[in-house]
Structure formats: structure tokens, C-alpha cells
Amino acid sequence: MSHLICQGVSVSFETPQGGSFLALSAVDLEIASGDFVVALGASGCGKTTLLSCIAGFLSPSSGEILLDGKPVRGPGADRGVVFQKHALMPWLSVVENVEFGLKMRGMARSERQRIAHEKLEAVGLSGYENSPVYQLSGGMQQRVGIARSLASNPEVLLMDEPLGALDALTRESIQEIILRLWAREKKIVFFITHSVEEALFLATKLVVMSPSPGRIVKTYNLGFCNDFIASGDARAVKSKPEFIAMREEILNLIHSTHAESMPA
Numbered sequence: 253m254s255h256l257i258c259q260g261v262s263v264s265f266e267t268p269q270g271g272s273f274l275a276l277s278a279v280d281l282e283i284a285s286g287d288f289v290v291a292l293g294a295s296g297c298g299k300t301t302l303l304s305c306i307a308g309f310l311s312p313s314s315g316e317i318l319l320d321g322k323p324v325r326g327p328g329a330d331r332g333v334v335f336q337k338h339a340l341m342p343w344l345s346v347v348e349n350v351e352f353g354l355k356m357r358g359m360a361r362s363e364r365q366r367i368a369h370e371k372l373e374a375v376g377l378s379g380y381e382n383s384p385v386y387q388l389s390g391g392m393q394q395r396v397g398i399a400r401s402l403a404s405n406p407e408v409l410l411m412d413e414p415l416g417a418l419d420a421l422t423r424e425s426i427q428e429i430i431l432r433l434w435a436r437e438k439k440i441v442f443f444i445t446h447s448v449e450e451a452l453f454l455a456t457k458l459v460v461m462s463p464s465p466g467r468i469v470k471t472y473n474l475g476f477c478n479d480f481i482a483s484g485d486a487r488a489v490k491s492k493p494e495f496i497a498m499r500e501e502i503l504n505l506i507h508s509t510h511a512e513s514m515p516a
């Protein structure tokens with residue numbers, strides 16, 4: 253059972269004028285295995301800054317992040333990251349991309365290929381192992397990125413708008429793939445989006461953020477993802493009256509907090 257805690261995490265950046273800018277203010281968040289946490293908010297509210305702190309790419313200016321009781325001091329194989337731009341290596345095949353990290357860690361070829369095939373099957377890409385990645389569609393490339401991050405068996409999967417560049421249909425089908433993976437692997441997932449519908453569909457815990465300074469304004473515990481896991485019918489879940497009512501509530505919240513933070 254993994255446990256990730258953010259305690260009073262603040263990040264300030266220096267401005268070109270010599271001042272400082274508070275990108276993230278006193279974020280408290282507790283996440284356990286099996287939680288699917290979605291951070292939702294307009295651009296500039298500190299979502300990527302928070303993810304970068306959890307990933308260990310950035311040190312908080314104050315506060316602390318603990319994974320299983322140990323302070324996060326830098327990147328590690330216990331946290332896998334998926335970005336909007338997948339950053340695959342175009343000169344390698346699909347399977348070579350997925351096994352790359354394992355190869356760097358010195359794992360034997362047969363073992364890393366077994367793992368890579370298993371993860372590619374989990375994202376629905378069996379049969380594409382030897383294709384060059386540049387021949388794949390954007391959605392398939394993003395699935396290779398997800399398989400790659402799963403290959404090192406991280407405790408935490410950090411996803412920064414991984415579906416943001418995809419068309420609506422592909423985006424919905426990959427949401428379903430991600431939920432099935434989550435239900436099977438029971439990892440901690442921290443997922444960023446600015447789509448309210450995507451956030452509601454995926455999250456067990458939805459964290460609504462607001463800018464100036466970037467902060468959490470409200471947290472919701474949700475179960476629409478579990479309804480999908482039980483029924484397999486995404487459209488039915490997304491058209492439930494409770495889902496639609498929650499979408500309106502969150503849109504209102506985002507609009508009201510965003511308006512407050514805008515200069516008059």
C-alpha cells in the first residue's frame with residue numbers, strides 16, 4: 253500500500269523584475285494506492301508545478317512531499333511520468349521505446365521484452381511491437397508512452413494532460429483504457445486536465461485548483477469511474493443526471509474563483 257503526502261507545498265519563482273511570484277500556495281494533499289486524483293483548473297493555476305514537485309523535477313520553496321514516509325528529493329523509478337507530448341524516441345520501434353528504461357537499468361533482454369509485451373497488451377497495442385513509432389497515430393503514440401511509464405512498475409503514475417492533444421473520440425477511448433489499467437493495477441494516479449468532463453469521469457478524488465496564487469479551492473470524492481468499471485458503459489455514466497449536475501457545479505466553481513483572481 254503506497255501513500256503520498258503533500259504538506260504545505262508552496263513554490264515561488266523569481267520574476268525578471270527581481271520580485272517573486274507564488275505559483276503554488278500551501279498545497280495539502282493525501283493520496284493512497286487506488287486513488288485516482290485529478291487536478292483540474294485553468295491554465296496557470298499551478299497544476300504542472302505541483303506535478304513537477306511530486307515527480308522530483310522541482311523542489312518546493314516550502315513544505316514537503318513524502319512517498320511512503322520518505323521525503324521526495326529528486327526523480328525516481330517509483331514515479332512514472334506521462335506528458336502531453338509523449339517524447340518517444342522516433343528512431344526506435346514501439347517495443348524498444350517501452351523497454352528502454354529497463355535496458356538502461358541493466359535488465360536482461362528476455363525479461364524486459366516480456367514486460368514490454370505485457371504492458372503493450374494492457375494498452376491495446378499487441379501486434380504493433382515492431383512498428384516504428386512515427387508510423388503510429390497520435391493516440392497510439394500516447395498509449396506507447398503510457399506502456400513505457402508502466403514498464404518500470406512505478407508506485408505512482410503522474411500524467412500531465414496526457415490526452416490534451418487528441419481528438420475527442422480518441423481521447424474518450426484512451427480515458428477508458430486508463431481507467432481499466434488503474435482498476436487492474438491499483439496504483440496511485442495523479443492526472444492533470446482542464447476538461448471538467450474528463451476530470452469527473454476519471455477521478456476518485458477531484459482537486460479543483462485556482463490561479464493567483466495557484467492553490468486547491470475544493471476537493472470532491474467521486475465514484476463515476478467505479479460506475480464505469482462496473483458497467484463498461486462510458487456514455488451511460490457521462491449522461492447520468494448526477495454527472496451533469498456535478499459538471500455544472502464545478503463549472504460554476506471554476507468560473508467564480510477565476511473571476512475573483514482576475515485583476516479588476
Ligand SMILES: Nc1ncnc2c1ncn2[C@@H]1O[C@H](COP(=O)(O)OP(=O)(O)O)[C@@H](O)[C@H]1O
Pocket residue numbers: 265266275293294295296297298299300301302466
Ligand atoms: N520555471 C518557471 N519560472 C517562472 N514562472 C513559472 C515557471 N514555471 C511555471 N511558472 C508560472 O507559474 C504559474 C503556474 O504554472 P503551471 O504550474 O505551469 O500552471 P498549469 O500547469 O496549471 O497551467 C504560471 O503563472 C507560470 O507562468
Ligand SMILES: [Mg+2]
Pocket residue numbers: 299300301
Ligand atoms: Mg500545465
